[in-house]
Structures are given as structure tokens and as C-alpha cells.
Amino acid sequence: MDSVNFELANDGIWTVTQLNRQVGQLLEANFSRIWVRGEISNFTQAASGHWYFSIKDEGAAVKAVMFRGRAQATGFIPKPGERFEFRVNVTLYEPRGDYQLQVESMRRAGRGDLHEAFLILKEKLAAEGLFDQGRKREIKPMPLAVGVVTSMAAAALRDVLTALARRAPHVPVIIYPAPVQGMDSAGKLVQALQDAIARNEVDTLLLVRGGGSLEDLWSFNDETLARTIASSPIPIISGVGHETDFTIADFVADLRAPTPTAAAELSCRTRQTCLNQVDAAFNALTVSQHRLLERAGLRLDRAVACLVSPQQRLQQQNERLQVLKSRLARAASAPHDRHAARLALIRAKLAHAQPRLPELRNELNRQIQHLSTSTQRLIERRGQRLKAASQTLEALSPKNILERGYAIVRNEDGEIIKNALDLSVGERLAVELGQGSLQANVLQVHALL
Template identity: 65%
Template sequence: MATDPFFSTDLPAAGADTVLSVAQLNRQVGNLLEGNFSRIWVRGEVSNFTQAASGHWYFTIKDERASVRAVMFRGRAQAVSFVPKAGERFEFRATVTLYEPRGDYQLQVETLRRAGQGDLHEAFLRLKEKLAAEGLFDPSRKRILATMPRAVGVITSLAAAALRDVVTAMARRAPHVPVIVYPAPVQGEGAAAQLLQALHVAIDRNEVDTLLLVRGGGSLEDLWSFNDEALARAVAASPIPVICGVGHETDFTICDFVADLRAPTPTAAAELSCVDRLACLDQVSDLLVALARQQRRILERASLRLDRAMAQLVSPQQRLAQQRRQVGALQQQLWRAVCRHHELEGARLNLLKTRLGSALPPVARRRRELDALQRRMLAAGSRQLRAPQARLDAAALTLQALSPRKILARGYALVRDPRGELVKNALDLSAGDRLTLELSQGSADVEVLKTTGLL
């Protein structure tokens, strides 16, 4: 009889009377299972799914004839981009283990994929790796979305619930932004080519600032049109920024990675395409308040400048009165200056007269002396009347002839410099010198035009 490999064990040799504890039995059975069922693939339907607070997944895998319990620990579950739902069919890669406390065997799941889609998943990973290596997922090449788009384009099916979600979200969030639909089927044969054509139409018409590539959730096969390489390259090369909102939050497609922004749902894609109208209004309101505040500051500063300018501004009447006062003050200053000049000139003239008087010969004293001599002569008697009288007359004539006044009376003049000194030599003078001429009757101020020495 051939030995069944599934039931071959390395149990230690024991006699018929060997007794094992339940724990020992379960441990040996667990070792047997783990050693013979290491990392197998099992296909089945999920039921009784529970996500514990610890993050572990507990569920049952069943088909039409049997079921088995399964567990997927938190570290493995976090690597899955979706949460399984009851009734969905998957292929599970797992290890067969035994839960020793109860003696129940279970599957310890490492990863899972949708049933029948293993090849699609492998193709998805290969294309993802290829495009990533070319840099199509690089964040540096992502375009910046317009915050205030003139219009938003939607590439999806006219019958898709995603279109209703987008239109509803746009009507609620930004009713002022037009929505232009570029219809194309989102699944089935030829859907990828028609999506690509709709994208080219949107680019050629250039009537929107943002494109939304959206559809609802589904299986990997349902979403496969959005994993098309040609469509992904066109999305990456689009001059119009593209937001990809395909499936649910846990669904990922190649278009999600190459798009400028990935939205978890079509509704979220619509919300990310533009700023909320209420937020815009609040921002505009804040800006208007800030603008009014700034204008008020500007007006206040201008008012202060105007007040200072008006304080410095003088009316024509005030300016004329101020100029009259200035003219009056200047006239007074001029009059005082003229009077002061006259006083100075008068004092100077008196000084010159005094100096001139002191410089003239003592005619009066000489006359007095002469009178005294005459009296003495008369008193001397008459013995020498004739001869002395003749000498006296002659002396009087001589004296009169020598008198400066007599000389001046004949047309001569005394010339004095500004210091009052007599000028005796023309060579001591220069053109432009001011002189005073003392005449027989009065005096005159003159200016030297030219000097000439004696030949």
C-alpha cells in the first residue's frame, strides 16, 4: 500500500500504548500542515469578514461545497489597496496553519487578488514598473492645476453615475464654472481607444483648463481601460492638467499614477478641480475688507497731507498783505540805511570841516595882533607917523597878499585827499581817487580822471 505524502509524518516512534496530550497532538498536526501546505493559492468567496481594532482581518473563504477560516495580519493587510467585501471572489496566497487552542486549521493569508485576474494584475504591475522607469510618475513633471478654471472638462460615459456625481458636486461647489462633457465608454472592448479619442478632442478644442477622467468603482477587469498604455501616455503628455478619479478610494489604475492629480472618487475629482464658490466669496470678502482698510489708511494719510498743505497754503489777499508788510519793512530798512548814511556823511563832513578849520592860518589872531600893534603904533606918537605908516601900510598889503583867502579869490583852490591832507604832487594821485576842492566860496568833491606830472 502506497503511503499518502500528505499524511506522512516525522512523529517519534511510539508504541500502541503511547499517550499524547491534546496540545502535543495539535502541535504535531500543525507542524504537519505547515510543512506540507506552505504558500499555496486558494480560490474562494469572502464571507463573515471582520476588521479587528488591531488591524487584523478575520474572514471565511468558501465555495459551493466547503469553507475554511482565514486570517490576514495587519502588516499584510496594509499592503492591500482595497478592503474585501462579503461575496467577492479572490485568489488567496496563504499558508495552512493550525490554531492549537481549538484544534481548528486556518489559512494565514499573505496576499490576495481578484479571482481570474491574476494575469491582469501581473500586466498592471509590469506596465506600472515600465512607465515609472521612464519617469512618467515623477512628481516634478506634474502640472499645476488652475485654481480658477474657465471651464472643466469631464471624460466619462454619459450613463455613468460618476458623471452625475461630478455635475452635482460642481453645481454645489462651483456653479459658475461650466462643465463640458467629452463622452466615451469607460469599460468594455474598445473603451480605451474611445477614451483616448475623447482626450484628443478635448486637447484639440482647448476650451477647458482642467480635465477630469472619471468613472465609478468596479473590478480590475472593469477598470482595465484606464490601465491602457496608450491612454496613460496621452494623459501624461496632455497640455491640459488631468485629474484622474477612477473607482473608489482603494482602486488604483495606471492613469492615476500618470495624471497630474489622483482623486479617490469622481466627486473628489470635481471638488479638487476648482475652489469652492463659498470659499472664493469668503476670500473676496476678506480681500474687500482688507482693500477698504487699506483705502481708508491711504485716504487718512492723504487727508493729513492735505491738511498740512492747506496750512501752508496762503490766499492771494494774505500773500499780498504779507508782501505789503515785507515791502514796508524793507522801506523802513532802506530809510534807516539812508538816514544812517546821511548821518555818517554829515559827521564825516563836520569832521572834515573841523580838520579844515584847524588847518587854516590863524587869521583872526593875526588880525588881533595887528590891531594891537596898530594901537601901539598910534600910541607911539606921531613922530614917526609917516614913515611907520608907510611901513605899516606896506606890511598890511604884504600880509593881505599872503592871505590864503586872497589866493583863493584869484581862482586858486586847495586840494585835499579823503584824509584831509593837502595834495601837492599830481604824481601822488591815481585815476579814480576822490578829492575835495576847497574854493574861495565853498568846496566840491571830485574824482581824478587822469594825472599829468610837470614837464
Template identity: 60%
Template sequence: MNFPDQEAAGRGQAAEDPVLSVSALNRQVARLLEAGMPRVWVAGEVSNFTRAASGHWYFSIKDESAVVRAVMFRGRAQSVGFVPEVGGRYEFRVQVTLYEPRGDYQVQVEAVRRAGRGDLHEAFLRLKDQLTREGLIDPQRRRAIPAMPRVVGVVTSLAAAALRDVLSVMARRAPHVRVILYPSPVQGREAAAQLCAALEQAAARAEVDVLLLVRGGGSLEDLWCFNDERLARCVAASPVPVISGVGHETDFTIADFVADLRAPTPTAAAELCCDSREQMLDRVQGAGQQLARAQRRRLEHAALRLDRAAAQLLSPAQRVQLHRQRLRHAIERFLPPVQQRLLAGRQRVQHSIERLPPLARQQLQRRALALQTVGQRLQAGMGRTLERRQRRLAVADGTLQALDPRAVLGRGYAIVHAANGSIVKNALDLNVDERIDIEFGQGRAQANVTRTDALL
């Protein structure tokens, strides 16, 4: 039983306590978790893994009796070097947080490594960070792979299944490309040193256009030689572009990061090193068709220019006729003004004569008669000269008409041109299957020579 005084005191104390919203409550809990719980390593199995379009990873970490939600943001996920598999056991470095909108407790993953392999993964990350700082993993440093290599080098073991895969792909896709093998172990303590020796041998011999560094899948320990620092520096320093195809698609090694191109598998490395024979033939055929179209257009344009130039050419008879027309037009244009001036001059002379005394008029008439006689003689001489020149012109015109090749062509003859444009005068100068051009009085034709005979 509560007494009245106690009830009043309880009501007063409740009035003094703050009332929080759900958002404020979750915010304070998140701060308490982040401040009071240090970053820790958590071991567990991955489930419900989702890679978002943003690049973030969302998944759950569970063991036999509990599960916790986890998120790894894109910037952290890109530095992992592999993609966690559902059901796989890993170790996660996490920061405990609260997802405030739902009030769910979760962890933000900052690093991940395969369970039981923490030391190797830490060494992997340290070497990757060191090479990144030195610029050996910078994408700008990578060189382009030759589009059409003539010789491809393969660095791998003679007994590796990756070698059989590469040779099978090359024989199927690019049988025209020569393959040279630089054998080396791809597993074990001495593998990294021997891989470096094989790369250095390929560089010294300078006989290949691109190198494939390949090996099939395996455990982290099996692939560890491809995480060797000396091998990474040999790959980066190789004067020949290097394609790394080590392990499966989810496997990442240091050699992948420093190579000029990373292939997810050895088979993919063989496919990426050069275009297939069919692709090259298609490109050659396309280029040939494009060249043929361009040549055809050039020939068509040249034929049009030739037709325009031929249309502007005139025979000698046409030139003479053109000059006659121009002369006639000039006479018709200049003769009337000259006749008018002559008539006006005659009228002035007649008026002057009429004003002269009779004796001077008689002397002038006698001189006019003498001048008229001289003029008649001059006119007769000019007429004879003009007739002679007209006869010479007629003879020359007839000669030009006789020598005009088109007049000859009009009588059924033809002119034969060889492929180089020269006029063919002897049938024996032609070869069988040679293309010739025949010019007629009206038009042209092309033909192929099927036989040549000499006249007896």
C-alpha cells in the same frame, strides 16, 4: 508497578532534558512554522477588518468551518490598490507565523486579489510596478490643478450616469465655467483606444484648462479599460491636467495612479476641478474689502502729511514779521558790544586829545566840529532814506495783506476746489453729483453738486 532501578533511571533521564520557558517555546514553534511552511495562496472571506492608525490591516480569513487571524503591514497594504470589504471573498498570498506573545497562530499577508480574478489582478500589479519604475506614478510628476479654470473638459460616455452627475454639480457650483464633452465608450474592448483618442483630441484642440476622466462604479471587468497601458500613457502625456474619477471610493485603477489628481467618485471630480461660485465671490468680496481698507489708510496718511505741510506754510505777512523778530534779536545781541567798543574808543581819543599841545588841540577841535557837521548831514540823509524805505515797506505790507487769500476768506468768502484739486472759477465747469472741496477762513468741507446755474 515500577521497580526501584527503573524509577532511578527515569529520574536521571528527566534531569538531562532542557526546561524551556514559554517565550522560548513560542519562538521555536514560530521558527518551525516559518521554515517548514512555504508561502501559499489562501482563499477566504474577510471578517473583523480593522485599519489601524499606523496603516496596518488586521482582519480574519474564514470559510464555512475555520478561521485564521491575518495581518497586512502598511507597506504591503499601500500597494494593493483597493480596500478589502467585510464579507468579500479574496485570495491572499500568506506567510504562516506565530504571534509569540500570545502563542496564536496567524498569517502575514503579502498580497491580496479578488477571488476568481487573480489573472487580472496580477496584470494590474505588473503594470503598476512597471509604470512606477518608469516614474509615471511619482507624485512629484503630478501638476497642480488650475484654481479658476474657464473651461473644463469631460471624457466619458454620453449615456453614462457620471456625465449627468458632473453636469449637475457644475451647474450648481460653477455655472460660470464652460463644459466641453469629449464622448467615448467607457466599457468594452475598444474603450481604451477610444478614450485615448478623446484625450488626444482634447490636447490637440487646446480649448480646456483641465480634463475630467470619469465613469461610474462597476465590476473589475467593467472598469478594466481604465487599467490599459496605452490609456495610462496617454493620461500621463496629456498636456492638460487630468483628474480621474472612476468608480466608487474603494475602486482603484491604473488611470487613478497616473492622473494628476485622483477623485473618489465622478461627483467628487467635478467638485475638485474648480472652486464654487460662492467661494470665488467670497474671495472677491474679501479682496475688495482689503483693498478699500488699504486705500482708506493711504488717504488718511496723505491727509496727515497734507495737514503737517499746511501747518508749516506761512503767509507773506507772517514771513515779514518773522524777519523783523530775527532782526530785532540780532540788534539786541550785537549792539551792546559795539557800544562798549565805541565808548572805549572815545575815551582813548579823549585822553590823546588832552595830551596834545594847545595849537594842535584847537585844530583838532575845528576838524571835529566840521566832522560833526558832516555826520549830522549824513545822519539826516540816512534818516530820510530810512523813512522812504519804511513807507515803501508799509505800502508793500498793505498790498500783501490785501492780496492774502486768507484775509479774503476771513471776510466770509470761500475757495472751491474740484475733485482734481483745481480751483473752480465757473459753476458751469462742474458736473452734477461731482464732489467738491470748499475751503473757508477756518476749516474745510466737502459737498456734492446738485445743480449748476450761470449768472445772467
């Protein structure tokens, strides 16, 4: 051990303060940045962000503190009962004479290499810009279809399907199965994502699985998987583990959800929201149609105002005729033929200039009828489009599918049966029909030929 200079009182007797100070110096000098393995207990996260807990094993326990800055850099919140390896400085709190451990960093016991690999990969990808918000794609609020990449046996898949069926039953869901843990699960997750991208049949992809330990979630810390997510032209929402679990896939995905159910809820708007938008569009169309009719009425009024009264037109022609008669009387001394020719010419002009009142009235009626017919056709076309949209939404309802003679079969656990080979003879089934439901027993199982 390093030597420490002790400072005693003149009478050679230690005071309590001196003793604690010297013991603290001994501890700090000889137990600096050492590794301690143990189990966490009495964990408390203070409002200041500091962590207070005890580290114990089978025979002893010691108090420990991890200050906010170092706690935030850990990337997870430990749980009581979990075993970790702690890098600590041993200190003494002089006023009470208690010694405690100041924790600089921590890693899961026996899994330190995994955690260090996680931090190294995280730092590498962050430096390349894969976590930057600017490169992430926007999630479509109204997707035509949603894809789910997860295990067919995962509880997370049931949670996602339940949430989507409740929230947006009109949105089709396509499952791209892949194991979420175990040997080569990361490679199979990459292959499932690549298949979804190549098929290009969904607008949003959900990458989900339930919670678990660091080893259970390790497939989602794969570098190839992270780069596949980053290069995907289809927006990806990650919902891996619980809210306190973080993986590399969470950081590189376009949107991170705290749970698989939350990922499903973030992938699309609710059916009621879509219906509300249809209602709003219909109301806007009605208002627009009313305004169109009002403007057409104003144009018609202005056109009528511009027409000259037939009686006024006849009066003007009559006055002109009187003028011509006067001029004809004054010219009586002219040769008869010339006056006759001029009179014939004047009569022809007068006949030509006389207003054709019936023709003008017929043309006006024709224009009014054309305007009325065009307006009615426009209203009918808009109504047919709205009716077609409503019928499309209704046709997509799962209830209508059941009404056409289909059925939903569930086992005793409430799981939907898609493969006859998943059943056993004698197993009890629940069958949901378009009208009511029934219970049935499996008598015989046939494979699909």
C-alpha cells in the same frame, strides 16, 4: 509526502499537545504555498490591520488569516461573496486543534492575469517616476472652465454636473465623451484626453466613471492612457470607481478623488467663496481709499503751513522801505539825477518783490479743486470696475439665461434633454422656464437638418 519524525511518550500513548504538534508539522510540510480557489465570507478587518475571513465553496469552508503587511500590498479590500484564488500555507493552531490558512497573496478568480498585469504595470511606471508627487501639477482653485472626460451615459457624469451646478454654477463645463469600458475604450479615452489638451479650453480635466469590477475598470489601467495623463499640460483629477477602487490612472493623475462627485468638488472653489473674496477685495479697496484721502489731507496741511503770511511779507517789505528812505535822506547831497535813478530802481524792485496775494490764493484754490476732482474720479473708476465685475457674475448665472427666454427640458427620469432623437412620441416632459415650469407631451420629433 515528506517524512516527519514522530516523538511519542515512553508508554507509546499520544498526548493532545503531541498530536496537534505532529499534525501541524505534517500540514506545514506538505501544504506550503499552494493555491486555493473559493469565495470569501465572514470578512473582518481588525484594528491591527489583519484580515480574518473564511474561504468556502459549495461543500466546505475553512478559516483564513492575512496579516497586515501582505494585506496592504494587495491594493484592494475584498468583499464577501467575491471569488478569489489564494496562495496559502496550511497551519494548525495547537491550543484549539483548529487548522487555518495563512494567505500570502490573492487574486480574483479567473482574473489572476489581469491583477498580475496591473501590478507589473504599476511597478514599471512607479520606477519611471510617473507616480512621484514632485512631477504633479497644482490644481487651479478658480478655473475659468472645467472639462469632463467620461461616457455621456455614465451616472458619474450626472453626479459631476450636479455637484458643479450646486458648488460653482458660474464655471462652464465642457464634456469630452468617450466610452469607459468595453472594446477599445482605453484608446478612445486617450483620444478624448488628447482632444481636450489640443483644444486647450479648460483649466482642469476630470477623468471619471462609477464603480465596477476589475474588468469594468480595466480601461483605466492602460499604459498609453497613463502616459497621456502624465504628459498632459492641463492638471487632471481622477475619480474612478469607489473609494476602495484603485487604478493606474489614479496613481498617475495630479490628484485622486475617491468618487466622481468628490472629483467635481476638488476641481474648484464654491461660488460663495468667490463672492466672499470679492467682498473682501471691496472692503480692502475702501480702507485703502480712506487712507489715501487721509494722506492727501496731511500733505495739504503741510503745504498750507509752509506758506508765508501776506501781512508778514508786507511788514518785511515796509521795514526795508524805511531803511531805503533813511539811506536816501543821507545821500541827499549826491547829484540829483543819480539819486533819482537809484530811487526809480529801488521802486521797481519793490514793486516786483511785492507779493501777488490774489494769484497765490487762486493757485491754492486750483490745486485744492484738482485734488478733489482727481479723488472723485478715482472713486468713480473703482466703483465702475466693481459694478462691472458684479454684472459679469450676475450675467453668468443660469437663472438669467432662463429669463432671456431659454428653457431646460427634462424627461420623466429628470435627465436633461439635449437631442430630440433621444425622445419618443407621447413621452412626458418637464419644462423649466425663467418664471415657473410646465408639463408637456411629445407630439412629433424632428432631427436636426
